[in-house]
Amino acid sequence: MSVTPPALVWFREDFRLADNAALADAAQSGGPLICFVILDEARLPGAAARWWLDGAVRALDARLKGMGGALHVFRGPSQSVLRRIVEQTSARSVFWNRRYDQKGRETDAAIKAELKDAGIVAHSHAGALLNEPWTVRTRSGTPFQVFTAFWRGVRDLGEPRPPLPEPKTMSFAGLPESLKRDCLRPDEYALRPQHPDWASGLRDAWTPGEAEAHDLLDSFLAHDLTAYATSRDFPGQDTSSHLSPYLRSGHITPAQVWHAVADRTEAASETDAAKFLAELGWREFAWSLLFAHDDLATRNLRPAFDAMPWRHDPEGLKAWQQGLTGYPLVDAGMRELWQTGWMHNRVRMVVASFLVKHLLIDWREGERWFADTLVDYDPASNAMNWQWNAGTGVESAPFFRVMNPILQSRKFDPDGTYIRRWVPELVRLPDSVIHTPWEADPDLLRHAGIAPGQTYPAPIVDHREARERALAAWRGLKAD
Ligand SMILES: Cc1cc2nc3c(=O)[nH]c(=O)nc-3n(C[C@H](O)[C@H](O)[C@H](O)COP(=O)(O)OP(=O)(O)OC[C@H]3O[C@@H](n4cnc5c(N)ncnc54)[C@H](O)[C@@H]3O)c2cc1C
Structure with missing residues (x-):
């Protein structure tokens, strides 16, 4: 009796069942599935x-287990681990599903060639973008x-393809005993922080998973x-x-988001829908830039900035990282980041500008x-946005x-x-001075429980001087 060989599904940046082409x-291939990461x-x-x-791994494993399968987890260099799984x-x-960073592409090409030599077919599909980077x-x-x-x-390419539904039926194969030994138990993933466990704020703020991504999208649209x-x-x-981490780990795809927005556009104004879709466009643009410049995170796209006299200022850098610059909006952003792993986009721009311009610290x-x-964290969006905010990007x-x-603080967080x-x-400071506590009357500060320099720092740089x-420093650069 012939046994149908299993079909291997390698999950990478696509932790979902719906709209997952691979x-x-x-x-549909007919073989029982072995899903792994x-x-x-x-x-x-x-x-x-x-x-x-x-x-993300645990959430997908739980879903697959509910269907009689599992997401098996291996550790090691991709090519050799995959070789062993295949054997x-x-x-x-x-x-x-394809990934688009240069190292990922190179690894995948090498693996594909090796599989081909062994007579094994690698089926790769378009990844987590509306369009593959070389098509626009x-x-x-x-x-x-x-x-x-x-x-x-x-936009000229037309509507993105409609998202795929979840596969209607899936059958699964178990792992052979020889491989079970290589498979990690959840307590062996070693992806969570242990000592210290600094992730409680992340746990409070987020639940990774495909269902959560769709709930969030529905609530945003509503x-x-x-x-x-x-x-x-x-x-x-x-x-x-707040979809960014869900998009990054592929719990949801931009095509799913796009179509969900298009279906609801009558509920929103065209301006709002178009603005939101354009933000997805920035994500696409970032990936097209990273595709063209694989060193986007390390090289100034404008070479004139190679001569920028960035300051070596470990104390300033630390104050920025810890949210102790004395500028309330900057500090609020850096603390939101530390506690939740996320920061509001407007504030990301403000803190980036502060680091690069007020502290004159290298954007890298x-x-x-x-x-x-x-x-x-997305290697394309992060690098592009840092270059853009530092002024070192092309456009x-x-x-x-x-x-x-x-001014950013007064304009975008007027009531603090x-x-x-x-x-x-700073919670007890009135709105009038919450953006500039150093200007507050000493009595008012005392009343609000603030001892300048002790309970909250004085500004680490003077805005005008900085x-x-x-x-x-910028004037000293030669034009490029
Ligand atoms: C210095 C700096 C670093 C950044 N680093 C990252 C990063 O590592 N990963 C990341 O996903 N975004 C990054 N961004 C972009 C942006 O801040 C986040 O995507 C956004 O704040 C996520 O929140 P949201 O999902 O609620 O966005 P929404 O406003 O709801 O936008 C929807 C989606 O569009 C995309 N998007 C929105 N703004 C941008 C943008 N400026 N560039 C690229 N894509 C965008 C995201 O995928 C986002 O989830 C960075 C921005 C700055 C200024």
């Missing part, structure tokens, strides 16, 4: 995103450098899309979708800190446009809701 294809040290993200990955299961086919191009076939033109290019274009800038209102320090602390805001953290949420020592210092 899974759908494998389910490989924890490859060379590809593990920063600490907060690792915590998320742990939850031990006698599989004839492997299915995955200028008329002359080059990548777009400017977002508006890029986004027009995307309540917050209607005023998105304006309210998205106000961190106290906190009305953006900020990029690395975000990479380690964001649950939604970025010019360096000389220095964001004023006080956001500041009071994350900087509790601005002048940044502009002087």
Whole structure:
């Protein structure tokens, strides 16, 4: 009697059952499925995103277990682990969704070639973008450098394909005994922090998983899309979708989000829907840039900035990281990041500008800190946004446009809701001075329980002086 060999489904950045082309294809192939993930040290993200990955793996494992399968977890270099899984299961086919960073592409190409030599078919499918990065191009076939033109290019391609449903039926194969030994138990994933366990804020803020992603999207569409274009800038209102970590780990796809928005557009104004979809467009643009510049996180796209006299300032960097700069909006943002692994987009811009311009610290320090602390850390979006905010990107805001953290605070958190949420020592300050506690009357400070320099720091730099210092450094650069 012949036994149908299993179909291997390798999950990477796509922890979901619906709109998963690789899974759908494998389910149709007829073989029983073996679903697995490989924890490859060379590809593990920063600490907060690792915590998320742990939850993503457990959530998908639970769903598959409910259907009679499992998500098997292996550790080691992807290529050798996959080789062993293929050998031990006698599989004839492997299915995955593509990833677009250069190292990932190279690994996948090497694996595909090896599988082909062994007579095994690798079925790879389009990954977590609306369009694969090489499909949106200028008329002359080059990548777009400017977002508006890029986004027009995307819109010209028409509606994204409709999302796939979950496979209707799936059968699963068990692991051979020889492989079971290699498989990790959840307490062996080693993705959660142990000593100390700093993740309680992350646990309070998030539940990774496919169902949670869809609940969040439904709630956003029902309540917050209607005023998105304006309210998205106000961190106290906190009305953006919070979908970023779910998109990053593939609990939900941009195509699913796009179609859900399109189906609801009558409930929102076209302006709000278009603005929200354009944010998904920025994510696509970031990936097209990373595809074109694999060193986007390390090299100034504008080479003139290679000569920028960045300051070596470990104390300033630490104050920024810990949310102790003395600028309430900056501190609120950095503390939100530390506690929840996420920060409101407007505040990300303010803190990035503060690090790069007020402290004149190299943007790459900020990029690395975000990479380690964001649950939604995305190598393309993070690098692009840092370059854009630092003025080192191709089409970025010019360096000389220095964001004023006080004016930003007054404009976007006028009643101090956001500041009071994350900087509790300032909670009793009246709105009039919450953005500039150093200007408050000493009696008022005492009354609010604030001892300047003790319970809350004095500003670590003077706004005007810091601005002048940044502009002087920038003027010294040769034009590129
Ligand atoms: C310095 C800096 C670093 C950043 N690093 C990251 C990162 O590592 N990962 C990440 O996903 N986003 C990053 N962003 C972009 C943005 O801040 C987040 O995507 C957004 O705040 C996520 O919240 P949301 O899901 O509620 O967004 P929404 O406003 O609801 O937007 C919907 C989706 O659009 C995408 N999006 C929105 N804004 C941007 C943007 N500016 N660039 C790219 N995609 C965007 C995200 O996928 C987001 O989930 C960064 C921004 C800055 C200024």
